Amino acid sequence: MMSKSIIECEFSTHGIMYLAGEWSLEFINGLEAEYAQSLKERAKWVVAQFALYSDTELSDFMRRNWSNWGAEFEFESFLRKGEI
Amino acid sequence: MTMQRITLTGIRVEGPHTPPASVDFRPGLNVIAGSSDTGKTYVASTLDFLLGRSTPPPDNPQSRSYTCAYLGLRVASQDFTISRDFRENVANIHNEPLAQAAIINARHQLSAAHRAGSTETLSHWLLSQIGLEGRMLSRNQYAEKSSLTLRNIAHLLYVSEENIISRISPALSGDTIIEPLERSIFSFFLTGIDDAALTVIEKPKDRLARLNTEETVLRSMLEAKETALNKLVGDDRDSMGRLQKIDTSIQEASSLIFATREEITALEAKRNEHWESMQKEKSKRLFVSEQLKRLRLLGKFYETDQKRLEAVFEAGKAFEELPGGNCAVCGGKTDEDSSLSSVAEFKTACTRELQKLADLTKELQTAISDMEAEEKDAEKAIVDTEGLLKQIELELTEKLKPQSSRADTGLTELIKLKGSVARAADLQTEIEGLNLRLTEIEDARKAKKPKTNPTGSLGTAKAARFCEVVQETLRAWKYPMKGHVSFDADPQKFDLVIGDQDRGSMGKGYRAITHAAFVIGLMRYCRQENIPHPGFVVLDTPLNPFKGPDEGVSGKVNDEIKDAFYEDLARDASGDQFLILENTEPPINIQKMIGYHHFSKNNDAGRYGFFPIR
Numbered sequence: 176m177m178s179k180s181i182i183e184c185e186f187s188t189h190g191i192m193y194l195a196g197e198w199s200l201e202f203i204n205g206l207e208a209e210y211a212q213s214l215k216e217r218a219k220w221v222v223a224q225f226a227l228y229s230d231t232e233l234s235d236f237m238r239r240n241w242s243n244w245g246a247e248f249e250f251e252s253f254l255r256k257g258e259i
Numbered sequence: 260m261t262m263q264r265i266t267l268t269g270i271r272v273e274g275p276h277t278p279p280a281s282v283d284f285r286p287g288l289n290v291i292a293g294s295s296d297t298g299k300t301y302v303a304s305t306l307d308f309l310l311g312r313s314t315p316p317p318d319n320p321q322s323r324s325y326t327c328a329y330l331g332l333r334v335a336s337q338d339f340t341i342s343r344d345f346r347e348n349v350a351n352i353h354n355e356p357l358a359q360a361a362i363i364n365a366r367h368q369l370s371a372a373h374r375a376g377s378t379e380t381l382s383h384w385l386l387s388q389i390g391l392e393g394r395m396l397s398r399n400q401y402a403e404k405s406s407l408t409l410r411n412i413a414h415l416l417y418v419s420e421e422n423i424i425s426r427i428s429p430a431l432s433g434d435t436i437i438e439p440l441e442r443s444i445f446s447f448f449l450t451g452i453d454d455a456a457l458t459v460i461e462k463p464k465d466r467l468a469r470l471n472t473e474e475t476v477l478r479s480m481l482e483a484k485e486t487a488l489n490k491l492v493g494d495d496r497d498s499m500g501r502l503q504k505i506d507t508s509i510q511e512a513s514s515l516i517f518a519t520r521e522e523i524t525a526l527e528a529k530r531n532e533h534w535e536s537m538q539k540e541k542s543k544r545l546f547v548s549e550q551l552k553r554l555r556l557l558g559k560f561y562e563t564d565q566k567r568l569e570a571v572f573e574a575g576k577a578f579e580e581l582p583g584g585n586c587a588v589c590g591g592k593t594d595e596d597s598s599l600s601s602v603a604e605f606k607t608a609c610t611r612e613l614q615k616l617a618d619l620t621k622e623l624q625t626a627i628s629d630m631e632a633e634e635k636d637a638e639k640a641i642v643d644t645e646g647l648l649k650q651i652e653l654e655l656t657e658k659l660k661p662q663s664s665r666a667d668t669g670l671t672e673l674i675k676l677k678g679s680v681a682r683a684a685d686l687q688t689e690i691e692g693l694n695l696r697l698t699e700i701e702d703a704r705k706a707k708k709p710k711t712n713p714t715g716s717l718g719t720a721k722a723a724r725f726c727e728v729v730q731e732t733l734r735a736w737k738y739p740m741k742g743h744v745s746f747d748a749d750p751q752k753f754d755l756v757i758g759d760q761d762r763g764s765m766g767k768g769y770r771a772i773t774h775a776a777f778v779i780g781l782m783r784y785c786r787q788e789n790i791p792h793p794g795f796v797v798l799d800t801p802l803n804p805f806k807g808p809d810e811g812v813s814g815k816v817n818d819e820i821k822d823a824f825y826e827d828l829a830r831d832a833s834g835d836q837f838l839i840l841e842n843t844e845p846p847i848n849i850q851k852m853i854g855y856h857h858f859s860k861n862n863d864a865g866r867y868g869f870f871p872i873r
Contacts, residue, residue, distance in 0.1 A: 185608075186601070186604040186605045186607065186608030186609075187604065187607070187608055187611075188607055188608075188611055189608075189611060190608050190611035190612040190614075190615055191608045191609070191611075191612055192608075238622075
């Protein structure tokens with residue numbers, strides 16, 4: 176993808192960064208498969224949500240919300256009784 | 260009830276080839292006077308036969324050719340005639356006066372003799388005319404009853420020449436077998452109340468047999484119950500006490516069962532609580548262990564990334580040290596400078612990425628340690644809770660449940676025991692009852708005389724009233740009397756006492772006239788008291804034997820009494836009928852007032868006798 180200028184790679188003191196290239200927009204706009212469409216939706220959501228976060232802010236956010244993710248597993252042992 | 264009385268209108272006898280013989284009667288006093296053998300007694304005897312006596316009048320040469328008799332009577336202004344063949348035991352009722360009745364035209368035939376339960380008898384027909392039918396009277400001291408018959412009261416209506424001087428009470432006929440019944444009848448005439456309501460008392464013989472039978476039955480019942488009781492409780496007879504104790508035990512057992520059940524319920528609730536919290540811990544452990552798996556995998560990714568970066572970095576360094584060459588595509592010289600600067604940038608970027616990875620890995624390690632701690636805590640909580648659950652289970656299965664089932668079993672047994680002890684208590688009560696009854700039987704058997712109900716127990720006031728009527732009658736007859744008339748109800752006597760003298764112990768003449776006073780007094784008493792009575796009496800020679808206190812000295816007193824007797828009866832306007840058969844004639848003035856027949860035994864003076872002369 177790099178050779179076709181869809182992605183550009185940048186090395187800096189921030190580390191290795193990937194950026195959209197000259198043809199990125201047109202390339203992505205050309206994709207019509209359902210998966211690709213929904214991927215675009217999610218990407219837009221991520222951008223809208225986190226574009227303004229710095230790296231540190233993002234790390235903090237993740238740390239804060241990490242433990243909440245376990246809630247959906249509550250009482251899972253009931254469902255998986257036989258396996259425990 | 261309308262009180263009807265009978266008036267006799269006359270009597271007639273008939274036979275083939277013989278002129279009939281008859282005599283008429285009118286209401287009030289009728290006298291047939293005449294010497295012996297004129298047929299006076301035949302008239303009375305025929306009358307008795309027509310009122311149901313079984314035997315015909317005694318044969319005499321003059322009566323031999325007669326085959327049937329008629330009695331005319333009037334009830335409630337209606338004439339009837341009773342006819343009866345001397346040879347037959349049936350009587351006919353004619354709804355016509357004596358003069359017109361003929362036996363060959365008889366339509367309504369009745370049995371001349373009383374038959375128990377039958378209404379087709381002369382007795383029933385006559386008694387029902389005057390409201391005396393179906394009266395139930397005691398015939399013995401045990402209050403067994405008979406219904407009243409005409410024959411039962413015949414001695415109160417017709418007194419023969421022999422009976423009028425009898426020492427036996429006028430209330431009795433002299434037949435000892437029916438004497439108790441006759442006392443009941445006399446009592447009935449005094450009180451107007453029959454004995455239908457009296458309860459029958461059993462005879463001693465029957466009573467003894469019944470007591471014996473009852474005792475046998477009771478003893479066998481008693482034996483059966485004793486056996487059953489022995490089987491149940493043996494010698495322990497304190498069933499009531501035991502019953503109380505058992506009730507207390509049942510109460511205790513019940514409250515123990517209740518308490519145990521409460522305890523079990525509480526423990527089970529606790530167990531459920533623990534189990535639920537354990538399930539939570541288990542879920543948590545599961546989640547944590549899943550997370551740990553992922554975190555560890557992530558750690559491996561980090562490691563690989565790091566190694567790959569290191570390899571890329573090493574390759575970059577080595578690439579830099581190689582001499583410059585031609586481009587693989589165009590064959591021109593590669594740009595050394597630009598390459599050099601980009602390698603330097605690349606190195607910086609790689610170092611930065613490695614640093615980031617190291618940070619992440621460190622953070623990850625912290626997270627994993629936290630999770631592991633959490634996992635351990637959950638593990639411990641699960642083990643602890645399991646321990647608690649095991650303890651609860653143990654408490655339940657080893658202690659409370661057996662305790663509960665033991666109490667249940669105990670209670671069941673107590674209830675069973677209570678049943679049998681209660682049965683024993685019942686049996687004891689029944690046995691006591693049986694023993695009591697046996698004692699009663701024993702006492703009853705020992706008791707010398709069973710309770711009886713002597714017949715003819717007179718209401719004192721009624722008897723006194725009757726005596727007053729007799730006394731008035733005797734005074735009207737100028738009977739020489741010292742003191743009052745009373746009645747001795749002693750069954751041995753059952754007769755009047757006049758002054759201080761028992762009627763039965765008096766002289767013949769006195770007995771005859773007081774006998775007349777008795778039956779006439781009774782008829783008068785019944786009228787006054789509104790008690791049914793046929794309303795006629797037939798007396799054969801009540802005056803003839805009377806000689807009076809100065810017997811043989813003067814006939815004056817005699818005549819005075821006899822005149823007063825006729826005078827009293829002749830002037831009786833009540834409607835009651837008196838038929839007197841006498842040897843001597845009544846006073847001339849009386850003769851004109853009454854139905855008078857004189858059988859002169861003289862062809863030239865009046866009527867010769869009852870039978871026509873042939």
